[in-house]
Amino acid sequence: MKIWKKGLRLAVAFSLAGSLAACGTGQNQISNAQQAKPNEKVKLVYARGKDVTPGTRKLIAAFEARHPNIQIESREMPADVGQSHDQYVTMFSAKSSEIDVFDLDVVWPAEFAQAGYIWPLNRFIERDHINMNNYIQGAVDAGNYNGKQWAMPKFIDTGLLFYRKDIVKQPPKTWDELIAMAEKTKGEKGTKFGYLMQAKQYEGVVCNFIEFVNAYGGKVIDEKGDVVINSPNTVKGLKKMIQIVQSEYVPSNIKTFTELESHTAFIEGQSPLIRNWPYQYELAQDPAQSKISGKVGVAPLPAGDAGSAAALGGWLIGINKYSKHPQEAWEFVKFMTGAEGQKITALYGGSAPTYLPLYNDAAIKKNELFGNKNFVQGIKAAVPRPVSPIYPKISDIIQIEVSKALAGEQTPKQSVKNMEIKMKEAMKG
Numbered sequence: 178m179k180i181w182k183k184g185l186r187l188a189v190a191f192s193l194a195g196s197l198a199a200c201g202t203g204q205n206q207i208s209n210a211q212q213a214k215p216n217e218k219v220k221l222v223y224a225r226g227k228d229v230t231p232g233t234r235k236l237i238a239a240f241e242a243r244h245p246n247i248q249i250e251s252r253e254m255p256a257d258v259g260q261s262h263d264q265y266v267t268m269f270s271a272k273s274s275e276i277d278v279f280d281l282d283v284v285w286p287a288e289f290a291q292a293g294y295i296w297p298l299n300r301f302i303e304r305d306h307i308n309m310n311n312y313i314q315g316a317v318d319a320g321n322y323n324g325k326q327w328a329m330p331k332f333i334d335t336g337l338l339f340y341r342k343d344i345v346k347q348p349p350k351t352w353d354e355l356i357a358m359a360e361k362t363k364g365e366k367g368t369k370f371g372y373l374m375q376a377k378q379y380e381g382v383v384c385n386f387i388e389f390v391n392a393y394g395g396k397v398i399d400e401k402g403d404v405v406i407n408s409p410n411t412v413k414g415l416k417k418m419i420q421i422v423q424s425e426y427v428p429s430n431i432k433t434f435t436e437l438e439s440h441t442a443f444i445e446g447q448s449p450l451i452r453n454w455p456y457q458y459e460l461a462q463d464p465a466q467s468k469i470s471g472k473v474g475v476a477p478l479p480a481g482d483a484g485s486a487a488a489l490g491g492w493l494i495g496i497n498k499y500s501k502h503p504q505e506a507w508e509f510v511k512f513m514t515g516a517e518g519q520k521i522t523a524l525y526g527g528s529a530p531t532y533l534p535l536y537n538d539a540a541i542k543k544n545e546l547f548g549n550k551n552f553v554q555g556i557k558a559a560v561p562r563p564v565s566p567i568y569p570k571i572s573d574i575i576q577i578e579v580s581k582a583l584a585g586e587q588t589p590k591q592s593v594k595n596m597e598i599k600m601k602e603a604m605k606g
């Protein structure tokens with residue numbers, strides 16, 4: 178699937194060459210940017226989506242302890258990543274300097290780089306001898322565009338199945354087994370549902386869709402960058418997704434569920450099964466927040482006819498092009514994405530390191546999820562979304578057409594056909 182990504186990159190590279198040159202985010206400019214005088218305290222504003230774990234708080238405290246001259250103010254963005262994205266675009270297109278450092282979803286850096294919203298980081302990376310080979314390649318690639326590194330990988334996500342060990346003895350191996358199990362276990366031990374997922378019209382539904390499509394042998398874009406979504410296998414995957422979303426064992430309002438609504442229902446003990454990202458495990462084990470701590474197991478997502486497929490997600494960190502403190506902002510980026518910062522994010526935030534040497538760290542090895550040898554292999558096999566400045570368009574097309582099919586407003590076949598036509602059109606432009 179890496180080739181898929183490369184294919185799309187190639188497809189858009191030609192039309193972008195001109196506009197990128199015009200952006201001219203000269204790396205030299207950064208060294209001339211304002212620098213704090215010695216002893217002067219600098220305040221950085223760091224924005225990220227809602228963190229339901231102690232991870233961000235601990236990360237900031239550890240950084241401030243090491244950098245007494247830099248104070249971090251954290252800004253919480255919406256839980257729906259699409260809404261966060263749109264707020265950033267509004268801010269940056271107005272050249273706002275109100276935030277300095279921010280988390281970027283793996284699907285944003287190409288777009289933000291092309292728009293000139295973020296600093297290229299190569300100069301800092303070279304100056305501070307950061308070896309990018311120490312990071313998971315897929316995560317590095319997500320922040321790399323047009324030969325430059327625009328964002329540093331913070332953590333990596335992959336879709337997983339979490340289950341209640343006190344209800345489910347063996348996690349389901351196939352989607353059909355999951356359906357049978359969700360029907361059977363709904364109502365057991367005070368649960369209200371059998372399965373939870375993300376089905377709102379937003380980025381999360383794209384990830385769930387990609388997982389179904391690939392599990393049934395479908396693809397969105399092939400190795401050459403051609404749109405190949407219109408196939409019987411894609412239709413099959415979408416049909417399975419519809420069967421689940423329209424079932425009696427998911428909440429009747431599942432089409433309003435992002436990660437927040439689904440993980441809340443899960444930790445309140447309302448379902449034996451949930452599809453979510455790695456942070457779910459740490460959250461569900463936290464007795465201060467969860468009613469099911471000690472009862473949670475984790476497994477790969479169930480397989481369709483073509484095997485199991487997980488979407489590749491994750492977050493990187495970038496520096497606002499209009500930040501007044503890029504040097505200090507880099508110090509914070511470096512800390513968060515270095516060994517110490519990523520260890521805090523893994524242990525307190527439950528999110529998977531992108532910094533490979535950490536997988537040999539004793540505390541990380543003890544973690545049930547990250548200590549499992551299959552975990553990194555699983556991440557490397559996860560299905561990425563395209564790295565492209567037109568990704569928001571592709572995502573919107575998928576979101577709209579999948580949502581119509583989930584709502585029963587059009588057949589899966591029609592949705593898939595519409596996606597093909599609209600994507601081809603978008604890629605031409």
Ligand code: GLC
Nearest residue numbers: 258282283334380381490491
């Ligand atoms: C997680 C993933 C991100 C994805 C999002 C969808 O935050 O890390 O890549 O886009 O979920 O909701």
